[in-house]
Amino acid sequence: MRPLTLRRLLWTCGGLAALLLACVVLALKLGAVPVSVTDLILDLGRIAIGRANELPTEYRLIVFDLRLPRILLGILVGAALSVSGASFQALLRNPLADPYVLGVSSGAALGSILALIFAPGYALVTPLGAFLGAGATITGVYFLGRREGQLDSTTLLLGGIISASFFSAIIMFLMTTLTGRDLRGMAFWLMGDLSTPVSAGMQWIFTVGLLAGIGAIYSTSADLNLLLTGEREATHLGVDVTRVKLVVYVCASLLTALAVSASGAIGYVGLLVPHLVRLIFGSDYRLLIPASALCGAIAIVLADTLARTIVSPTELPVGAMTAMAGAPLFIYLLRRGLR
Amino acid sequence: MSAHDTFAQSHGAREERMHREPEIRLNVEQASYAYSANAQAVPTFTLGATSFQAREREIVAILGPNASGKSTLLRLIAGTILPLSGRVELDGEETSRLDVKTRAQRIAVVHQESSIVYPALAGDFVLQGRFPYGRALRFASREDIEIARNALAQVGGEHLSKRTIGELSGGEKQRVILARALAQQPRLILLDEPTLHLDIGAQVELLERLRQLAQENRYTVVVVTHELGLAAEFADQVVLLQLGRCLRVGPPATVYQKELLEQVFEAPLDVEIGPAGRPRVNLRARRGEDIT
Numbered sequence: 203m204r205p206l207t208l209r210r211l212l213w214t215c216g217g218l219a220a221l222l223l224a225c226v227v228l229a230l231k232l233g234a235v236p237v238s239v240t241d242l243i244l245d246l247g248r249i250a251i252g253r254a255n256e257l258p259t260e261y262r263l264i265v266f267d268l269r270l271p272r273i274l275l276g277i278l279v280g281a282a283l284s285v286s287g288a289s290f291q292a293l294l295r296n297p298l299a300d301p302y303v304l305g306v307s308s309g310a311a312l313g314s315i316l317a318l319i320f321a322p323g324y325a326l327v328t329p330l331g332a333f334l335g336a337g338a339t340i341t342g343v344y345f346l347g348r349r350e351g352q353l354d355s356t357t358l359l360l361g362g363i364i365s366a367s368f369f370s371a372i373i374m375f376l377m378t379t380l381t382g383r384d385l386r387g388m389a390f391w392l393m394g395d396l397s398t399p400v401s402a403g404m405q406w407i408f409t410v411g412l413l414a415g416i417g418a419i420y421s422t423s424a425d426l427n428l429l430l431t432g433e434r435e436a437t438h439l440g441v442d443v444t445r446v447k448l449v450v451y452v453c454a455s456l457l458t459a460l461a462v463s464a465s466g467a468i469g470y471v472g473l474l475v476p477h478l479v480r481l482i483f484g485s486d487y488r489l490l491i492p493a494s495a496l497c498g499a500i501a502i503v504l505a506d507t508l509a510r511t512i513v514s515p516t517e518l519p520v521g522a523m524t525a526m527a528g529a530p531l532f533i534y535l536l537r538r539g540l541r
Numbered sequence: 542m543s544a545h546d547t548f549a550q551s552h553g554a555r556e557e558r559m560h561r562e563p564e565i566r567l568n569v570e571q572a573s574y575a576y577s578a579n580a581q582a583v584p585t586f587t588l589g590a591t592s593f594q595a596r597e598r599e600i601v602a603i604l605g606p607n608a609s610g611k612s613t614l615l616r617l618i619a620g621t622i623l624p625l626s627g628r629v630e631l632d633g634e635e636t637s638r639l640d641v642k643t644r645a646q647r648i649a650v651v652h653q654e655s656s657i658v659y660p661a662l663a664g665d666f667v668l669q670g671r672f673p674y675g676r677a678l679r680f681a682s683r684e685d686i687e688i689a690r691n692a693l694a695q696v697g698g699e700h701l702s703k704r705t706i707g708e709l710s711g712g713e714k715q716r717v718i719l720a721r722a723l724a725q726q727p728r729l730i731l732l733d734e735p736t737l738h739l740d741i742g743a744q745v746e747l748l749e750r751l752r753q754l755a756q757e758n759r760y761t762v763v764v765v766t767h768e769l770g771l772a773a774e775f776a777d778q779v780v781l782l783q784l785g786r787c788l789r790v791g792p793p794a795t796v797y798q799k800e801l802l803e804q805v806f807e808a809p810l811d812v813e814i815g816p817a818g819r820p821r822v823n824l825r826a827r828r829g830e831d832i833t
Contacts, residue, residue, distance in 0.1 A: 206680060428669055428672060431669070440673030485661065
């Protein structure tokens with residue numbers, strides 16, 4: 203028996219947080235304008251003690267006004283997508299569930315575009331539309347995946363993938379009818395892209411929503427462990443299944459919606475990251491949720507750094523990077539599951 | 542009546558109670574249930590009023606062919622569905638009215654098979670039985686670990702603790718699932734077809750272990766099964782169901798009648814009384830009568 207202890211939880215999360223910090227420094231360093239690591243650490247220290255003015259202007263502009271916000275956004279998006287992926291995997295009892303594969307990301311994207319068309323000019327309209335889109339999609343896919351009262355894994359995934367392509371088609375239709383918009387920017391956003399900066403107000407909403415969502419899901423992590431053995435069994439072991447499912451579905455949709463409204467549909471992170479975390483740290487959700495959040499942040503920061511530098515000076519959308527890594531893994535897991 | 546007389550009387554009553562059989566623990570009283578697609582539709586399945594009572598250390602077998610309402614009765618007892626009429630009480634409290642945590646502290650349910658999505662160590666699996674006693678994040682306390690270890694030892698599975706569920710044999714898996722139920726420290730253990738995927742040796746071992754555990758830990762045990770032979774051998778009471786009707790309740794010796802069982806299970810069989818006073822059932826092949 204090797205039950206999870208608070209000590210192991212804190213050590214693991216501490217280690218991963220340190221790794222994330224190292225990745226952030228690396229991401230700040232790499233790019234079209236090279237910067238030395240020692241300078242960066244010193245400068246990060248200066249910023250921390252409130253002496254940002256002492257830095258040279260041009261350098262500060264590139265590293266701290268362009269790269270750092272993008273990295274911070276990547277951290278938030280990565281954490282949100284990974285935690286919602288891990289949550290969907292527990293709720294649907296399906297190791298292949300992920301907001302992108304289930305069509306929830308596309309639903310959120312469609313929701314936010316519709317919101318932009320019908321009610322432009324309001325600050326909160328995009329994330330709200332995305333949330334409604336995400337919630338409607340997961341509800342729809344859930345009922346598509348039910349057969350004779352049982353959740354059927356293959357039908358569920360097919361339902362998700364078909365919904366995703368259906369929503370993409372509608373988005374394409376809307377995009378071509380909307381003349382005068384930046385089509386390349388839209389295409390990038392659909393693939394999942396971090397290059398569009400988020401306004402300061404939205405950053406706050408994003409951070410608060412993310413922390414609240416992850417916190418609420420984390421409070422049910424012990425219940426999720428039991429939910430994985432089946433709803434009926436979880437009930438017999440003392441889990442309030444209806445309440446837990448409601449909380450986690452709402453929060454996972456919220457996290458997906460926030461991520462999509464900030465950066466578009468970045469795929470496979472919610473599949474890839476919880477899977478790796480499970481391999482390394484085991485499948486206890488009390489550890490899996492925070493570790494997935496941190497590893498998801500690391501994964502997006504690294505993927506975005508690659509996307510920025512690999513074909514420099516041009517940039518790739520970060521969603522292309524994650525799809526290149528994630529799609530083969532998805533097929534591998536699917537084949538392994540079928541055997 | 543003097544004060545002295547009253548005292549003597551109540552003292553006598555207490556004396557008498559101590560020598561009496563243990564009190565009724567599980568009381569199923571005219572409980573019924575109906576499944577229907579929606580509120581207006583005609584029910585697709587009904588379980589007629591069923592009554593029986595069980596004390597601690599007793600094993601009750603719910604017996605019947607497929608679709609006779611065994612699992613429905615089990616769910617009524619477990620309190621996960623509300624009876625249409627009547628009541629199911631555990632120590633005087635209706636099981637369906639208990640909140641989900643309290644219920645899990647008093648009633649453990651063992652299913653045919655526990656499906657596991659991700660590999661888990663058997664020891665950690667048993668530890669799940671401590672969930673209803675935990676606080677928010679439920680890090681296992683030393684006491685929890687001790688209880689889980691004892692539960693595993695009681696089913697003879699100490700050596701399984703570090704193995705993953707996936708690599709266990711059917712019998713070992715069933716033992717680990719039973720250990721998780723023991724870790725809940727329940728008063729009532731419900732088992733749904735526990736012997737379905739086990740070979741004969743493991744079936745007998747499981748039921749013998751159940752009888753011994755019921756004695757040692759003072760559980761009341763209710764087993765759903767269609768294994769006539771095993772129920773006759775191990776149950777103190779049998780509840781015989783057919784097509785949602787409760788036909789008989791009583792000790793195996795009174796319920797096991799040749800004509801009755803032949804009619805319920807639609808198979809020709811013989812019933813004889815064994816040396817311990819328990820009935821034995823022998824199946825007969827239909828000779829010629831069905832072959833035309």
